[in-house]
Amino acid sequence: MSNAPRRDPAPSRLSYRLQRLALTPSVRRAFVFGLPLSSIALVIGLSFSDVERREAMATWWQEVKSEIQQRDEFMVKLLAVDGATPKIEAEIRELLPLKLPTSSFDLDLPALQARVAALDAVERADLVIKSGGVLHLQVAERVPAIVWRHSGGLDLLDDQGRKTAALTRRLDRGDLPLVSGRGADKVVPEALALIAAAAPLEDRMRGLVRMGERRWTIVLDRDQRLLLPEREPVAALEQILALDEAQDLLARDVTLVDFRDSERPTARLAEESARTLRQTMMTELGDD
Numbered sequence: 001m002s003n004a005p006r007r008d009p010a011p012s013r014l015s016y017r018l019q020r021l022a023l024t025p026s027v028r029r030a031f032v033f034g035l036p037l038s039s040i041a042l043v044i045g046l047s048f049s050d051v052e053r054r055e056a057m058a059t060w061w062q063e064v065k066s067e068i069q070q071r072d073e074f075m076v077k078l079l080a081v082d083g084a085t086p087k088i089e090a091e092i093r094e095l096l097p098l099k100l101p102t103s104s105f106d107l108d109l110p111a112l113q114a115r116v117a118a119l120d121a122v123e124r125a126d127l128v129i130k131s132g133g134v135l136h137l138q139v140a141e142r143v144p145a146i147v148w149r150h151s152g153g154l155d156l157l158d159d160q161g162r163k164t165a166a167l168t169r170r171l172d173r174g175d176l177p178l179v180s181g182r183g184a185d186k187v188v189p190e191a192l193a194l195i196a197a198a199a200p201l202e203d204r205m206r207g208l209v210r211m212g213e214r215r216w217t218i219v220l221d222r223d224q225r226l227l228l229p230e231r232e233p234v235a236a237l238e239q240i241l242a243l244d245e246a247q248d249l250l251a252r253d254v255t256l257v258d259f260r261d262s263e264r265p266t267a268r269l270a271e272e273s274a275r276t277l278r279q280t281m282m283t284e285l286g287d288d
Contacts, residue, residue, distance in 0.1 A: 084139040085141065088122070123142045194233060206221060225255070
């Protein structure tokens with residue numbers, strides 16, 4: 001019989017620790033995923049370390065990208081504008097720098113939409129690309145509500161005082177009421193309220209004048225003027241209309257009705273009528 005010592009089948013301490021380490025989840029993931037990924041990254045890094053190879057890859061990628069972007073399903077062939085008058089539509093088409101057909105990837109929709117929305121006449125603009133290669137622009141125009149005469153000319157304003165367009169002649173929009181004076185554009189809602197309240201004088205009204213950026217004067221035909229207070233001008237106008245209905249105030253030879261102080265309203269007669277009235281009063285006093 002051999003006297004050689006029998007080999008102990010149990011692993012050594014070092015072998016046991018290495019086996020346990022290999023069985024831990026982090027080490028197993030490193031071998032299963034980390035090592036292959038590291039190898040791939042090393043190969044890619046070595047490949048792109050060469051300048052010519054990098055340039056060739058960049059050129060290839062640009063060609064692939066361009067080929068995809070120029071596919072027919074991504075091409076915009078038509079601009080459709082809805083909600084705009086022919087004049088505004090023509091301005092929009094002239095404003096947008098579009099050369100159709102073009103790839104939808106080359107269109108900056110927010111920038112194009114902002115350019116359209118910047119037009120005076122446009123209140124809102126929505127721009128989307130629809131199927132069939134149609135670039136659809138939905139426009140909501142501002143509706144002119146009043147004509148504003150100022151030192152720079154004539155402007156059309158909407159009911160909030162926003163400019164919709166410039167106007168060459170007042171007669172071009174004779175259907176709209178007229179306001180004038182500095183700062184009148186900032187109080188258009190108040191002006192429209194006065195115009196609505198003055199409906200009984202609609203046929204006689206020539207316009208509203210903003211005085212000192214504080215108050216309104218209503219101009220009627222026959223050179224009559226109604227001076228309204230800074231506060232509650234609509235209420236003051238209603239009092240004037242009540243006086244007119246009761247006493248035919250505005251049918252008389254009155255040039256000015258001053259309601260700036262509602263506690264002490266005054267009326268001014270025309271010069272000839274005032275002279276006649278003075279002579280009459282002097283005659284009556286002389287007879288007494």
